[in-house]
Each structure stands twice: as C-alpha cells, then as structure tokens.
Amino acid sequence: MGSLVAQYGAPHAVECIRARTLPPEFVARQAQQERPPNLTSALNAWYTRLAAANPAADIEAGQRSGARLIIPGSPEWPTQLDQLGRSRPLGLWVHGNADLRFSCLKSVAVVGARAATSYGSHIAAEFGVGLSESGWIVVSGGAFGVDGAAHKGALAADAPTVVVLACGVDVSYPSAHESLFAEIREKGVLISECPPGVHPTRARFLIRNRLIAALSRGTVVVEAAIRSGALNTATHALSLNRHLGAVPGPVTSAMSAGCHRLLRERKAVCITSPEDMIDLVGALGDDLAPQLRAPAVPRDRLNEPTRRVLDAVPTRGGAGPASIAVAAGLGLDTTLSALGGLAAAGYIERTSKGWRLRKQTTTYRKASDSTALEPPPTPEPDPTDLPPPPDEYDDPPKAAAYK
Amino acid sequence: MGSLVAQYGAPHAVECIRARTLPPEFVARQAQQERPPNLTSALNAWYTRLAAANPAADIEAGQRSGARLIIPGSPEWPTQLDQLGRSRPLGLWVHGNADLRFSCLKSVAVVGARAATSYGSHIAAEFGVGLSESGWIVVSGGAFGVDGAAHKGALAADAPTVVVLACGVDVSYPSAHESLFAEIREKGVLISECPPGVHPTRARFLIRNRLIAALSRGTVVVEAAIRSGALNTATHALSLNRHLGAVPGPVTSAMSAGCHRLLRERKAVCITSPEDMIDLVGALGDDLAPQLRAPAVPRDRLNEPTRRVLDAVPTRGGAGPASIAVAAGLGLDTTLSALGGLAAAGYIERTSKGWRLRKQTTTYRKASDSTALEPPPTPEPDPTDLPPPPDEYDDPPKAAAYK
Numbered sequence: 001m002g003s004l005v006a007q008y009g010a011p012h013a014v015e016c017i018r019a020r021t022l023p024p025e026f027v028a029r030q031a032q033q034e035r036p037p038n039l040t041s042a043l044n045a046w047y048t049r050l051a052a053a054n055p056a057a058d059i060e061a062g063q064r065s066g067a068r069l070i071i072p073g074s075p076e077w078p079t080q081l082d083q084l085g086r087s088r089p090l091g092l093w094v095h096g097n098a099d100l101r102f103s104c105l106k107s108v109a110v111v112g113a114r115a116a117t118s119y120g121s122h123i124a125a126e127f128g129v130g131l132s133e134s135g136w137i138v139v140s141g142g143a144f145g146v147d148g149a150a151h152k153g154a155l156a157a158d159a160p161t162v163v164v165l166a167c168g169v170d171v172s173y174p175s176a177h178e179s180l181f182a183e184i185r186e187k188g189v190l191i192s193e194c195p196p197g198v199h200p201t202r203a204r205f206l207i208r209n210r211l212i213a214a215l216s217r218g219t220v221v222v223e224a225a226i227r228s229g230a231l232n233t234a235t236h237a238l239s240l241n242r243h244l245g246a247v248p249g250p251v252t253s254a255m256s257a258g259c260h261r262l263l264r265e266r267k268a269v270c271i272t273s274p275e276d277m278i279d280l281v282g283a284l285g286d287d288l289a290p291q292l293r294a295p296a297v298p299r300d301r302l303n304e305p306t307r308r309v310l311d312a313v314p315t316r317g318g319a320g321p322a323s324i325a326v327a328a329g330l331g332l333d334t335t336l337s338a339l340g341g342l343a344a345a346g347y348i349e350r351t352s353k354g355w356r357l358r359k360q361t362t363t364y365r366k367a368s369d370s371t372a373l374e375p376p377p378t379p380e381p382d383p384t385d386l387p388p389p390p391d392e393y394d395d396p397p398k399a400a401a402y403k
Numbered sequence: 404m405g406s407l408v409a410q411y412g413a414p415h416a417v418e419c420i421r422a423r424t425l426p427p428e429f430v431a432r433q434a435q436q437e438r439p440p441n442l443t444s445a446l447n448a449w450y451t452r453l454a455a456a457n458p459a460a461d462i463e464a465g466q467r468s469g470a471r472l473i474i475p476g477s478p479e480w481p482t483q484l485d486q487l488g489r490s491r492p493l494g495l496w497v498h499g500n501a502d503l504r505f506s507c508l509k510s511v512a513v514v515g516a517r518a519a520t521s522y523g524s525h526i527a528a529e530f531g532v533g534l535s536e537s538g539w540i541v542v543s544g545g546a547f548g549v550d551g552a553a554h555k556g557a558l559a560a561d562a563p564t565v566v567v568l569a570c571g572v573d574v575s576y577p578s579a580h581e582s583l584f585a586e587i588r589e590k591g592v593l594i595s596e597c598p599p600g601v602h603p604t605r606a607r608f609l610i611r612n613r614l615i616a617a618l619s620r621g622t623v624v625v626e627a628a629i630r631s632g633a634l635n636t637a638t639h640a641l642s643l644n645r646h647l648g649a650v651p652g653p654v655t656s657a658m659s660a661g662c663h664r665l666l667r668e669r670k671a672v673c674i675t676s677p678e679d680m681i682d683l684v685g686a687l688g689d690d691l692a693p694q695l696r697a698p699a700v701p702r703d704r705l706n707e708p709t710r711r712v713l714d715a716v717p718t719r720g721g722a723g724p725a726s727i728a729v730a731a732g733l734g735l736d737t738t739l740s741a742l743g744g745l746a747a748a749g750y751i752e753r754t755s756k757g758w759r760l761r762k763q764t765t766t767y768r769k770a771s772d773s774t775a776l777e778p779p780p781t782p783e784p785d786p787t788d789l790p791p792p793p794d795e796y797d798d799p800p801k802a803a804a805y806k
Contacts, residue, residue: 250652251675252522266669
C-alpha cells in the first residue's frame, strides 16, 4: 500500500482499489521483488476495508471530539517520519494543545513492559521527570506500566508529552488512563494512525511501535521481558539508526531480561539515569552526562608516600618508624617526614608503644558531600571496598615477598 | 625490582641491594625510560626491607603451617602469570590440597564489593555454584561479601576454589573466614605473595588483584561501587586481554554503579548467569550459553492469517465474519476458513450475535513449560506485553487509516 500511494498518490490508489484493478506496471514491478507480495489477496483485503470505510463520518467524529487530521506536508507533520520510507503513515489523527512537530524535535521514547515491576515504574517516572526538566519531550504508548509512569513523570515536571495510541485518539485504552489522557490533551498531544472510534488490536500495537521509534531521537527500554512489545520498538529504533538505550535491572527479574539481552548483544547502550540518555541522544559535547565520581575522602589529598605511610600505621598498639618504613616500602627519611605531617594533620598519634591511628571521635559518618568539603578530624577508611587497616601490628611486620 | 630480577636473577639482585649499589648499565637503561624511576629511593626502600627480612624463618613458619613455596619453573607454577611481564610474582606461597596450576587451567575470577548487598551475595553464590557445576574453578580474594559468597558457592557444589590472599596464607583475614579458609585448604588452595604471618595492607590488596585477573581466563564483577577494588581487578583483566564481564543490577543501587559503568563504556560484557560467563570465557562453539527464549504460547503455532483472525474476534458480544475480515485486514474467504479452524481447535465459539472468544475455563495459568507442550483449551493472551484483545467490538469496526 505504501508503494502504491508513493507511486500513484492516495486518490488514484483509492480508485484502483475501488475498481479492484492494480496498474499493470505496478504489478510487474512488485513481481520482480525478492519476495513478491500476494497482490490478489492484498487487493481483496484492501477492497473489504475500503467498503467498510466512511471517511466523511471519521472526519466528523474527529471534529466533534476535537481532534485534527494531519498528512505529510501539513505544517504540524513531523518530517522525521519520512525516514520510515514506504511504511510512513498516510496521515495522523492528533488531539491535544501541543504542536506535534515542535514537541518531537527534541524527544526521547521511554518504553517498556505493561506488567512493569515497581522498580520499572519508579525508573520510568524518574526518566519522565528528568528528561522533561532538561527540555526533552517524552514519547510513549500510553499503556499501563512503564509507558504510563513515564507520561506521568513528564506531567509532574509540568512538561508536554506525546502519546502514540494504537486506537482512535478519542478512545481511552486502557480505560483507567482516561483522566491521564485528558490531562495530556491539555498540555501535550495524543496521536494515532487510526480514525476515531477504532479499538486496538494486537497488530495495531505492533504497527504503532514504529511511530514511537521514528518520532524520537532515541529510545530507552526501561523494562522488557524476553518477549515484549518494547523490544519490537527497540528493533524499529535500530533499523531507523536511532539511538537505543536499555536500563539494567536485577538479573533475577524476568522483566529486565529483555534489557539485558539488548546490552549483552551490544545493541543498546547501558542507561542508568536521564542524564545518560541525554548524553546519548543530545548534541555532541553540549549534553554530556556528568562523569560519575566517588565522594572524595580526606586521604585522597595526601601525596603518594604519605598515603603509604598512613596505610602502614597500625590501628591498635603502636609501631616504630623503622617497622612502618618496612611495611610501607619506603626509606626511613621519607617515612619520618610523612609521620610528622600525618601527626600534625591529626591522622595519627604517638603512644608509648609508637605510632598508631588516632581513634575516631564519633561513630557517625558525615554525609559524603560534606565529607568532601571539610577535612574530618580523623581518617575515615573507605568502608565499602578498599580494605580497612589490618587489625594488628603488634608482631613485627615481615618483609613482603613482592617488590 | 621486576626488571632487576629479570635481567640479573634473584640472587644477584639480592647482592646488589645488600651492597646498596645497582649495576651501572641497569641504571643507565632505566634512565632512558619515558618516566625514569627514582632508583635511589627505591634502593633505599629495598635495602630497608631486605634488612628486616628473614627468609629462613619464613620458610620454617611456612613448613610449620603446612604451606609450600613455589617459584617460576615449579611444576605447580601457573604459567599464565608470565603474562604479567615484569610484575610477575617472584614466588607464591600455596596452602591447600589442590594443585594450583591444574586448578587455574579452567578458571573464572568472581570479584566484587565487600559491602555487597543481599542481591550481590546471592548472585555471587549462584555463580560459585553454577561455574563449579560446569567444571570451572572459582578464583577470588576471600574477602567479605561477593568474594566469600562465590567461594562458599563453589564449596557447596563440592568443587575446589582458589583464594588469592593479601596476607600470609596462615593468616585468616577477615578472621570470620577462618573456618571457610580451613575448608578451602581441604578441597582447594589458598595462595599469597606474602610470606607467612604478614598482615594485609591497602597496597597489598591492590597488588594482589593483578594475580586474581592473571590466574583466570576471565573476570566477572558481580557488584562494585564507583570506587572499588573490584574495578581495579577489572582494569588488570583488561590490560591482560582477559575477558571481562559485569553483572547488572538495579540502577538505584550504588553497589552496581561500577558494573554499569563498565557496561556503559563497553569494557565489559553484560553477564546475567554463569552460562553467560562460560559462553564468554569458554571454547568457541563448545560452551555457548543457551539462547533465551520466551515460553511458547499456543497461538505461536497458528499461521499468520489465522492469528490475525483470532486477534480480530471480540471477547464479549460477537461479530460476523465480514466485520472480522475488515478488522483482520483479510479477505472474506481466508477469514471464513480461519474461523472454522479456530472453532474446531476450541479457540472461539459461535453465539447468537456472531463469533467470540471462548471463555477461559480456569483462571489459573499453567506453568509455562507445560503450556508449551500441550495446547490449552482456550487462547491465553500473553499477559505481559502484547495487548489483550480489545474490550468491545459491538460497534462496527472502522477501517484503519494505515495500510
């Protein structure tokens, strides 16, 4: 049908179908394709549909509900849909106060499972808010789960959002989203290829997914089972050379298995935050995600030999400069000078048995951001991964076998 | 030190350090390096350490505890360590009944956070069991969290496991792992560069990590914060051209942030199961992970037009063949034949109002594997992502605007 309309125009295509005769040169060219379509059965199906169609009633129903019909060439037509080639939609029903073309200029599709887990819904809402606050419009399918949470996140950030429906723009499917859709008509826009009154079918959902991928600069899959409509949208995004991201989740969650497959096959980029996604779809250099950094700890500011000396000072008991120098792998002069500096800075103290770490005065850790700003009075070992200082140095440390 | 020993041999290197004089041609060659090392301070540090060393006592302490010392060339020496070049260890203390070289032939390093979440510990244990059951030996660091869980998983599968310590092989660090280490000495092996009695320091942990990466064919990071010792091991694995995998987790978990960064930078492969990891490190073709498949549903077996007709049959009320044909986008003949087949197979039924889906006789879903084997009496729509059939078809369906 796309080929027919592209070659002969929509009015002539309608005439051909009504007459149940396709142009001979069109039939000949289609037969030369690698997998020639069954034009007879296609023509029969088109004829059956055309007989049931009532365009005048559709237009009237659309006007009554407040929707508008746009076609390629309309000022509101999003020209990125042209990249769909012959599967470009012939027209779109639009309902809502936002301008579709303008809304989709800087847009990201947030898609995922209907049966999202609370994790998926939470992440989708966070992406809805985060993308909107950075000036990106959320495009999604208006379904339960990830779709709905993403739209709600966008509305919570007081931003427009675009819903691509698989039913008429006057039909609330799912019906529980009726008030959500009403709110989106105020601030954003609902669109559909189907005329008013049409209900969704499985095929319409799959066909609809190409529009979600084509309208946006990139698609992020928040949660998807191995068999999932969201993966269908992801495939469309890849075939259109749009960016594709996937949000990881627990490997124990079947609802993240589709995302992990995309990551494992290196089809999608690992996305952990709205900033990650904007880094992917945004302008080179302008929209970089901030580099993740661990909170700085006071010992970061120490120079290398001083750090090594600090690591060699025992927690309990005490050690003389000579045994600390051996443990640190440093000369005695360097060790003595580092010990003096560490004592002055309050990291270590001298006891009758020798040097040891100063006892921490509080068991409460400061918030990591405040820790980064002011040096705490006592050294705080990174509690997560780097090892705590050894328990004992009371026995004389041995020379290590490695260099 | 590595260069010195490689060029002059360990005995001559010891003589040089004891004499506090390095061979002039060695000094000259080191000075030509891009970043020439400070040989004077290095020599001072080596001298201080050598003065404190007591090799005879170390050997005696090792023998007393039951450990053995191996050096490059020993039958038990794992030759893959040679790939460390000048940072190859000069010797290894080994304690345990397993043969180190044989244990590491088919081995995977499972590393991660000490402060692992329950998710991380669970996954690490699963990997310990799963890798061991497939004949792969788990190498790790014996620490709390991911390391310990991986070792315990291997022991649970009655398999040997290799612990690479940052302290002497007779020191239990952490001390809570004393009985774990005792069990590993029975079935597996504990190794260390440090002589008996040495306690761990921060630097020793970091230096130890290169051994974990070098001993195994690949490293999988189960959980890691942005600043993490496990990421240090990952860097070693990459620089040694070993395989690197990362297990994703919730993006809300700081303990998975390091894994996600490895995935995002495409340094690591997304690993969701032991099978995924074996696929990565195993022999090409022999150790492929099974392709993930969603459970088959009965409608998969229907041919394309029959599926489309089934999707167009309403749940409630009923519809005539003509309106079903329009909704399915098929000709009337195809539709009639498909309706007959679907009725015979028990998918649909005829009522006074027309065709509709047969009511499900039970609300319990069968287990997905049994579903795949026998066709259930009624169609079960995929409850997760593909849409359920539309609620209503009582109003005459409209022709869709798309082809």
